[in-house]
Amino acid sequence: MKSSYLTNLVLLIVVLALLWLSQREQLVSDQTPTISSLSAPDVSAIEIAQTNKPVIKLERQHDAWMLTAPFNAQANQTRINLLLSLLSAPVYGHFQPMDQASLDQFGLSKPETTLTFNEQHFYFGGVETLNKRRYVLHKEVIYLLDDNVAPLLRASAGSFVDNRLLAEQNTITQLTISDLGDNEISLSLQDGHWKSSGFQSNTDQLKSIIDSWQLAYAMQVRYLDKQTISTLPAPQIRISLENRAEPLELIMTETAQSLQIVNPALQLQYDFPLALKKQLLPNTDTE
Incomplete structure (x- = not known):
């Protein structure tokens, strides 16, 4: 009887330990660092600025995104989602640049591309050689991210227009x-x-x-x-x-x-x- 009791007690301890580890891993997963506390649903305005190119502006109007500059058109939701994915992208490293030379080293002293969500600015620099990840400067901190967004930022304004000839709601x-x-x-x-x-x-x-x-x-x-x-x-x-x-x-x-x-x-x-x-x-x- 005593042996059975001890066995059940050990099993209970093992189960509780596994439950604690599972919850701890989930907590760590939920706390994976990102580049900003801003979340995609909170973004209502997007701006893409590139050297020697017209500024591209996108605005959320009701439930749809619209391109508002350099011309007006219905925006492509898939490309909007790709831009917003920057906010949830995993961070592989971050550090504060020590001086101007540090910014030069990572292509961020005079960044050619700036992405703005609402009032938050993200400056895109160079790519690190080992894993081809992108250096992004935000609030005086340099982050290392997968290079998924930068290629889209070099596209023309027409690339952000909805590819459908007729809007989905038009019959x-x-x-x-x-x-x-x-x-x-x-x-x-x-x-x-x-x-x-x-x-x-x-x-x-x-x-x-x-x-x-x-x-x-x-x-x-x-x-x-x-x-x-x-x-x-x-x-x-x-x-x-x-x-x-x-x-x-x-x-x-x-x-x-x-x-x-x-x-x-x-x-x-x-x-x-x-x-x-x-x-x-x-x-x-x-x-």
């Missing part, structure tokens, strides 16, 4: 396409069903065309100046959207490599694979 109710052999065709939603005008097609084919427009996701987005816009042909595509009074007007052009759709109101050009053209335009030879 197409009518699509009109002109300049197809001097023939204007349209697809419109009537009583929950898609109907065509100017060509013959079945309901599944019409819905496939609309879905292709609704889900169109560009390989690249570029900002066009007004002079470039003025050299383009008149819009051939009009898209009516739910809860939007005026139709969206678009210009379609192509090169040997890509299909280009321009939104002249936003001064944005969306580049798609040339093969997408067959999915966006109906086959009018089926009449």
Whole structure:
């Protein structure tokens, strides 16, 4: 009886010890140092400043991020999340620079790239040779981090624009396409069903065309100046959207490599694979 009691006591002690170790490891894990106490949900403004390049500004507006400088556009949430990942990135080392020479050594005396979250500035320096990690200066302390964010900071403002031609919340109710052999065709939603005008097609084919427009996701987005816009042909595509009074007007052009759709109101050009053209335009030879 006594032996059984002692065995149970030993087992209880072992279980309690394992529980304590588990909680201690979890506590250590939860206290992994990061570069800032600021958390991603608290960030409402982001600024990227680079030497000899326009400043890029992004703002959280309600539940969406918007690019507000050097031009206005819906922002790409995936790239925003990558920027914000800096705040939760593991720190592999940190130290205070002793003097200006220390800053020079780590490429931080005159940093070419500065990332700002709200009012907190993060200066990006050089890369250490062993593990290719990046030196980042924040509040007079140099941190060593994985180099996941710096490459994105060198991208153009267009890289931060949402690649979707139509915002997720925009629903197409009518699509009109002109300049197809001097023939204007349209697809419109009537009583929950898609109907065509100017060509013959079945309901599944019409819905496939609309879905292709609704889900169109560009390989690249570029900002066009007004002079470039003025050299383009008149819009051939009009898209009516739910809860939007005026139709969206678009210009379609192509090169040997890509299909280009321009939104002249936003001064944005969306580049798609040339093969997408067959999915966006109906086959009018089926009449």
